[in-house]
Amino acid sequence: MISQPRGRKLSREEAERVPHVVARPKARYAWSAGPATGRFLEELKEGRVLARRCNGCGRVLVPPRMFCERCFRPTDEWVYLPGTGTIQTYSISYIDTDANRIAKPILVGVLAFDGASEGCGIMHYFGEVAPEKLYIGMEVEPVWKPQAEREGAITDIKYFRPRRKEDRQ
Amino acid sequence: MKEVAVVGAGMTLFASRMMETGKELCWEAAKQALDEAGLSLQEIDAVIMGTAPDAFDGIHKKGENLLDGAGGANKPYMRVYTGGGTAVMTPIAGWWHIASGMFDTVLVVNEEKMSSARPHAQSVFAHIWDPILDRPLRPNLVWIFAMEMQRYMHKYNVRKEDIALVSVKNKRNAVDHPCAQLADPKITVEDVLNSEPMALPVRRLDISPPSDGASALVLASLDVAREICPDRIVTIDGVGWCIDTTMWTNRDLAFPKFLARAADQAYRMAGIKDPKKEIHIAEPYDPFNYKELQHMEGLLLCEPGEAAILTREGVTQRDGRLPVCPSGGLLGVGNPIAATMGIKVGEIYWQLARKAGKRQVRNDPVTGVCQAWGDLMQFSSVLVMRRR
Numbered sequence: 001m002i003s004q005p006r007g008r009k010l011s012r013e014e015a016e017r018v019p020h021v022v023a024r025p026k027a028r029y030a031w032s033a034g035p036a037t038g039r040f041l042e043e044l045k046e047g048r049v050l051a052r053r054c055n056g057c058g059r060v061l062v063p064p065r066m067f068c069e070r071c072f073r074p075t076d077e078w079v080y081l082p083g084t085g086t087i088q089t090y091s092i093s094y095i096d097t098d099a100n101r102i103a104k105p106i107l108v109g110v111l112a113f114d115g116a117s118e119g120c121g122i123m124h125y126f127g128e129v130a131p132e133k134l135y136i137g138m139e140v141e142p143v144w145k146p147q148a149e150r151e152g153a154i155t156d157i158k159y160f161r162p163r164r165k166e167d168r169q
Numbered sequence: 170m171k172e173v174a175v176v177g178a179g180m181t182l183f184a185s186r187m188m189e190t191g192k193e194l195c196w197e198a199a200k201q202a203l204d205e206a207g208l209s210l211q212e213i214d215a216v217i218m219g220t221a222p223d224a225f226d227g228i229h230k231k232g233e234n235l236l237d238g239a240g241g242a243n244k245p246y247m248r249v250y251t252g253g254g255t256a257v258m259t260p261i262a263g264w265w266h267i268a269s270g271m272f273d274t275v276l277v278v279n280e281e282k283m284s285s286a287r288p289h290a291q292s293v294f295a296h297i298w299d300p301i302l303d304r305p306l307r308p309n310l311v312w313i314f315a316m317e318m319q320r321y322m323h324k325y326n327v328r329k330e331d332i333a334l335v336s337v338k339n340k341r342n343a344v345d346h347p348c349a350q351l352a353d354p355k356i357t358v359e360d361v362l363n364s365e366p367m368a369l370p371v372r373r374l375d376i377s378p379p380s381d382g383a384s385a386l387v388l389a390s391l392d393v394a395r396e397i398c399p400d401r402i403v404t405i406d407g408v409g410w411c412i413d414t415t416m417w418t419n420r421d422l423a424f425p426k427f428l429a430r431a432a433d434q435a436y437r438m439a440g441i442k443d444p445k446k447e448i449h450i451a452e453p454y455d456p457f458n459y460k461e462l463q464h465m466e467g468l469l470l471c472e473p474g475e476a477a478i479l480t481r482e483g484v485t486q487r488d489g490r491l492p493v494c495p496s497g498g499l500l501g502v503g504n505p506i507a508a509t510m511g512i513k514v515g516e517i518y519w520q521l522a523r524k525a526g527k528r529q530v531r532n533d534p535v536t537g538v539c540q541a542w543g544d545l546m547q548f549s550s551v552l553v554m555r556r557r
């Protein structure tokens with residue numbers, strides 16, 4: 001049996017009066033992208049989407065990796081993809097990364113790339129489409145930043161938009 | 170292999186607990202569990218600690234930081250960590266400490282303090298995403314659940330109205346839980362469907378609230394349990410855990426295969442052939458309402474897509490054929506990640522021991538299952554318990 005618990009929920013004001021120390025850790029990191037994702041990012045700069053094939057299971061993998069986690073062997077070759085894909089799932093987000101409310105929703109989801117193995121893709125934004133028009137199975141294409149602004153990052157693609165012009169806003 | 174029993178459990182109020190330190194919360198829960206077991210700390214052979222990412226309260230080596238509150242000083246002591254899955258993973262670690270024959274009594278203590286993060290725990294959650302491919306998109310943790318929920322609803326044709334029923338059931342169940350944070354006896358499906366949009370399809374009342382709290386269990390070998398609590402022998406008969414690839418954008422987001430594997434492992438060990446008939450009560454992990462349904466399916470308690478129908482038919486209510494989350498769950502009691510052990514393992518223990526008080530289910534269950542889920546949405550831990 002649970003005994004009656006001690007303590008209680010404090011209001012925000014009460015919590016601020018509790019003796020406490022506030023600090024911000026001072027730390028910065030440089031995370032390596034590795035040879036596979038690193039080259040993927042370099043190719044994004046050129047406006048190309050790159051995958052990696054594993055001849056063990058025959059999968060074409062995006063994000064690309066230097067070893068196949070299923071076969072547990074090195075992957076074999078680079079494969080260029082057309083960059084188009086299909087929406088696997090999506091969300092219409094009224095909150096930003098810090099949980100602040102936003103008026104214009106962020107459209108985000110997972111897409112599977114054409115030419116990659118089933119369900120293989122990445123998370124990205126969707127744009128030029130009304131939120132209520134999005135659906136699972138929608139065919140999309142990348143909208144790139146101008147070449148001079150690309151920096152070898154996932155954000156070199158601004159967003160993915162519907163391939164069918166009628167679906168665009 | 171030695172057989173293992175749960176002989177005591179305890180938990181704190183789940184709420185924003187700025188007053189107490191994590192250590193003090195640990196102590197409160199641990200003391201309760203020891204009192205129920207009728208044991209002193211001196212009679213405990215080893216201690217297991219569970220707590221989720223260090224980043225939440227910005228304290229490194231949290232296991233070390235919480236040590237004294239957990240009663241681990243001068244004992245064999247270790248921290249176990251599998252994200253949200255920690256809630257049911259630490260008892261599994263406790264189980265193998267005893268099953269191996271190494272120890273006779275183990276204290277398991279789980280803690281979480283999410284109120285320390287400023288401005289909001291959400292800002293810290295953003296750090297769990299892949300730093301190269303995901304984080305430059307400035308994601309919010311809720312996105313990943315929203316996308317999973319959308320895929321689940323699409324694949325199995327599940328209605329939002331039925332998913333909302335889970336929030337209603339659990340928040341109403343939580344009214345009878347003394348540690349509850351978000352109990353609501355009057356909540357309706359309309360309240361859930363019309364609550365503030367977060368990342369659609371996820372709305373405010375689809376989510377469990379971040380919280381502070383601690384919970385504890387005392388485990389003992391069956392021989393010791395027969396001596397100290399012959400009136401209530403509740404044993405751990407099956408354990409299982411499994412994790413899928415980190416490549417989450419390559420995964421099937423609709424059906425949790427890793428959970429089905431973990432459940433299958435636990436059921437085989439417990440000698441359960443047909444979980445649909447042989448499991449009488451379940452506490453699946455419910456940080457979001459759709460997760461309860463998806464986890465019932467992953468636990469093989471029904472077919473994929475069927476959990477919503479069982480919920481609509483009232484099967485999963487406290488007086489139903491298969492009570493699910495009779496504690497009130499994370500949705501109703503609160504979600505201090507690792508500490509939810511108290512409403513998963515703790516609740517099944519109290520229910521099987523007929524000590525759940527006002528929350529006691531009607532079908533007098535003999536066999537129950539509980540589960541937790543975590544890491545990057547792809548880990549599950551499963552525990553099968555029985556009354557002897």
Ligand SMILES: [Zn+2]
Pocket residue numbers: 054055056057058059068069070071072
């Ligand atoms: Zn392979």
